[in-house]
Amino acid sequence: MHATQPPVRLDPFKVACSSCNLRELCLPVGIAEDQMERLEAIVATRRAVPRGDPLFRSGDAFSSLYAIRTGFFKTCLSSEDGRDQVTGFQMAGELLGLDGIGTDRHTCDAIALEDSSVCIIPYHQLEDLSRELSDLQRHFHKIMSREIVRDHGVMLLLGSMRAEERLAAFMLNLTQRLRTRGFSASSLVLRMTREEIGSYLGLKLETVSRAFSKFQDDGILEVKQRQIRVLDADALQALVNGSSC
Amino acid sequence: MHATQPPVRLDPFKVACSSCNLRELCLPVGIAEDQMERLEAIVATRRAVPRGDPLFRSGDAFSSLYAIRTGFFKTCLSSEDGRDQVTGFQMAGELLGLDGIGTDRHTCDAIALEDSSVCIIPYHQLEDLSRELSDLQRHFHKIMSREIVRDHGVMLLLGSMRAEERLAAFMLNLTQRLRTRGFSASSLVLRMTREEIGSYLGLKLETVSRAFSKFQDDGILEVKQRQIRVLDADALQALVNGSSC
DNA sequence: CGCGAGCTTGATGCCGATCAATGCATGTGG
DNA sequence: CCACATGCATTGATCGGCATCAAGCTCGCG
Numbered sequence: 001m002h003a004t005q006p007p008v009r010l011d012p013f014k015v016a017c018s019s020c021n022l023r024e025l026c027l028p029v030g031i032a033e034d035q036m037e038r039l040e041a042i043v044a045t046r047r048a049v050p051r052g053d054p055l056f057r058s059g060d061a062f063s064s065l066y067a068i069r070t071g072f073f074k075t076c077l078s079s080e081d082g083r084d085q086v087t088g089f090q091m092a093g094e095l096l097g098l099d100g101i102g103t104d105r106h107t108c109d110a111i112a113l114e115d116s117s118v119c120i121i122p123y124h125q126l127e128d129l130s131r132e133l134s135d136l137q138r139h140f141h142k143i144m145s146r147e148i149v150r151d152h153g154v155m156l157l158l159g160s161m162r163a164e165e166r167l168a169a170f171m172l173n174l175t176q177r178l179r180t181r182g183f184s185a186s187s188l189v190l191r192m193t194r195e196e197i198g199s200y201l202g203l204k205l206e207t208v209s210r211a212f213s214k215f216q217d218d219g220i221l222e223v224k225q226r227q228i229r230v231l232d233a234d235a236l237q238a239l240v241n242g243s244s245c
Numbered sequence: 246m247h248a249t250q251p252p253v254r255l256d257p258f259k260v261a262c263s264s265c266n267l268r269e270l271c272l273p274v275g276i277a278e279d280q281m282e283r284l285e286a287i288v289a290t291r292r293a294v295p296r297g298d299p300l301f302r303s304g305d306a307f308s309s310l311y312a313i314r315t316g317f318f319k320t321c322l323s324s325e326d327g328r329d330q331v332t333g334f335q336m337a338g339e340l341l342g343l344d345g346i347g348t349d350r351h352t353c354d355a356i357a358l359e360d361s362s363v364c365i366i367p368y369h370q371l372e373d374l375s376r377e378l379s380d381l382q383r384h385f386h387k388i389m390s391r392e393i394v395r396d397h398g399v400m401l402l403l404g405s406m407r408a409e410e411r412l413a414a415f416m417l418n419l420t421q422r423l424r425t426r427g428f429s430a431s432s433l434v435l436r437m438t439r440e441e442i443g444s445y446l447g448l449k450l451e452t453v454s455r456a457f458s459k460f461q462d463d464g465i466l467e468v469k470q471r472q473i474r475v476l477d478a479d480a481l482q483a484l485v486n487g488s489s490c
Numbered sequence: 491c492g493c494g495a496g497c498t499t500g501a502t503g504c505c506g507a508t509c510a511a512t513g514c515a516t517g518t519g520g
Numbered sequence: 521c522c523a524c525a526t527g528c529a530t531t532g533a534t535c536g537g538c539a540t541c542a543a544g545c546t547c548g549c550g
Contacts, residue, residue, distance in 0.1 A: 077400075082487075083487060084405070087400050098393055099394050101390035102391035107394050127386070130376075131376045131379060134372070134376060142347045145343055146347035148344055148389070148392050148393055148396060151393060151396035151397065151399075152322055152330075152396065155322075155399055156322050156324065158447060161328075162505075193529090201404075202404035205529080212529090213530070213531080241325070407538090438495090440496085451540085452537090457497095470546075
């Protein structure tokens with residue numbers, strides 16, 4: 001169906017986990033120095049994913065997890081009838097593919113929203129290794145648990161917030177994650193369309209656009225297409241807290 | 246805050262995993278006979294949770310997972326402002342508490358919707374054991390992954406379905422899980438209120454009630470308060486598939 | 491028996507979907 | 521370099537589904 005390009009062996013340009021600037025965000029968190037090379041040994045290949053291409057698709061056989069080195073992805077579910085739901089946006093240091101463990105097949109599509117690069121983590125090797133390294137095991141479990149908690153947060157958003165509250169929560173989440181990665185929290189470029197934001201938030205693209213305009217009128221954001229400047233983060237937070245109701 | 250009743254040592258009425266009628270649904274799936282007793286050794290205590298009581302609350306320290314032996318639970322998030330979201334309903338054989346792994350604190354409330362009984366699974370012991378038993382490790386990972394996939398399904402529901410479609414999907418999910426447990430798929434008693442269903446589905450209780458009435462008028466369900474009879478499961482399925490649109 | 495929690499049903503209004511037109515940026519080919 | 525196409529975003533007008541408000545109703549229980 002889609003052309004999967006061959007993974008690239010890293011050497012001689014191997015970027016080891018221990019020298020990766022994402023090691024404080026990614027899988028190796030909390031792994032001791034002397035155990036790190038065990039992990040590096042299984043995370044040996046990398047893959048480039050051009051913008052618009054799938055990293056994997058729903059139904060693909062599951063064999064590996066992917067750690068995002070650079071770039072930006074969305075994951076989305078497309079049910080047989082045309083319904084489509086973006087279930088998340090992922091950035092550097094985050095893990096893709098956890099959905100595949102349960103059934104040995106991926107259950108969603110992961111699409112690159114910009115030219116990206118991922119580390120391939122063969123899942124069975126990760127299982128084997130995490131039986132030996134309890135720190136790795138612990139952190140892997142934490143990652144899965146946090147994904148569950150994150151999803152519950154999205155359910156809260158979809159189930160009980162109104163349009164502007166949803167967009168405010170989304171923007172806060174995005175800026176926080178960017179800040180964690182050392183980017184400015186006040187100036188950012190959206191990598192996704194209004195339609196994709198809308199799908200994630202359970203809104204139509206027009207509603208997303210209107211909410212952005214409203215925020216601009218209220219002096220909360222400065223919006224120029226995908227170029228966003230956050231002028232009043234506190235106001236966003238207040239919206240999420242539902243102070244108005 | 247809430248009175249946690251002391252766990253009960255099982256013996257002399259110990260119900261071992263190996264003789265539990267939920268072993269094909271619960272944590273021990275795929276565990277070899279000779280490894281089972283290792284698991285039984287750590288799942289040694291049980292706890293009764295009367296209807297309405299919390300098994301745990303958001304903010305409680307996390308130390309154990311809980312396998313439901315009998316009964317029915319809801320998990321819900323309550324954000325500081327009065328927003329409230331039911332994130333799931335759990336029945337016998339399902340695991341509660343996975344949300345706590347990531348932060349060592351529970352992030353939601355788990356409330357018994359009827360008198361229930363759970364097996365206590367001390368988490369660190371489970372981690373230790375799953376480093377030795379790869380079958381246990383594998384299945385535990387599958388359980389977590391499936392929870393993530395389930396949550397994505399709820400996001401699809403909340404983000405893109407209309408009221409009757411949501412309720413249809415909910416009823417189908419419920420009957421399927423009951424069937425798996427050997428109950429009739431056509432006759433069931435709801436353990437939760439309309440308000441709780443509504444919270445889970447992102448609807449108000451009146452809307453849930455109206456949808457039930459509509460299904461009754463259409464001959465799809467027979468509804469007498471919480472007593473439900475499914476007359477036309479195919480029609481429910483057709484609704485979920487969005488045939489009308 | 492009467493109370494109260496939960497359920498049903500009706501009337502009304504609002505938020506966000508839908509439909510439609512225009513604007514803006516990027517890219518391509520003449 | 522301009523003309524035009526294309527994809528995405530904005531904005532307006534209208535519509536509809538669900539929330540909200542408000543009565544009654546049912547059933548279990550003290």
